[in-house]
Amino acid sequence: MTNIVLATANAHKAEEMRAVLEPLGIHLLARPDDVAEVDETESTLEGNALLKAHALARATGTPAIADDTGLFVDALDGAPGVYSARYAGEGASYDDNVEKLLGELRGVARPARGARFRTVIAVAYPTGEDFWVEGVLEGSVAEQRRGTSGFGYDPVFIPDEAPERTLAELSAAEKNQLSHRGRALRFVANRLAK
Numbered sequence: 001m002t003n004i005v006l007a008t009a010n011a012h013k014a015e016e017m018r019a020v021l022e023p024l025g026i027h028l029l030a031r032p033d034d035v036a037e038v039d040e041t042e043s044t045l046e047g048n049a050l051l052k053a054h055a056l057a058r059a060t061g062t063p064a065i066a067d068d069t070g071l072f073v074d075a076l077d078g079a080p081g082v083y084s085a086r087y088a089g090e091g092a093s094y095d096d097n098v099e100k101l102l103g104e105l106r107g108v109a110r111p112a113r114g115a116r117f118r119t120v121i122a123v124a125y126p127t128g129e130d131f132w133v134e135g136v137l138e139g140s141v142a143e144q145r146r147g148t149s150g151f152g153y154d155p156v157f158i159p160d161e162a163p164e165r166t167l168a169e170l171s172a173a174e175k176n177q178l179s180h181r182g183r184a185l186r187f188v189a190n191r192l193a194k
Helices: 011-024 045-060 094-104 172-178 180-193
Strands: 002-006 026-029 064-073 114-124 130-141 157-159
Touching (some): 002 045, 011 026, 011 064, 011 172, 011 180, 045 064, 045 114, 045 130, 064 180, 172 180
Parallel strands (some): 002 026, 002 064
Antiparallel strands (some): 064 114, 114 130
């Protein structure tokens, strides 16, 4: 079994990552409490994921895995994008971000509400080597929240592959099977198996 330390302190992301990777033989170690949060100062998902993975690999001397995820909405010229976690401002809650998104899309009809989730997952080693992979999920933004599962924008994101439900209306297993993060994690597992 491969041991990799998590760069995220987000319990929801850690749970999803463990659910996908641990059955594939990759054991995820908890992010140490004494390692400071890494500021996401890059302008791309790739840059932020690599920044976080390298910081944890250096701090722990163990291979590290990090992700950065963004929701890219066509009608908003790709916003919130790389700023998805802080769309409504620094320290914004999931609800704050969803409310701002729904407000920005008020009056926009369904055909123009196309969007995609992109997750970039980076793995970095104490030697400085790294790699990253990407998972994408196409869909659209609902006009109102639906469902109670998941987190973040899940209650308002309707995946093309399950067009009658939002991500928050899917079971955890269904979401992990088709989600952007699930896809990227399986790509990571394939790379690590080589």
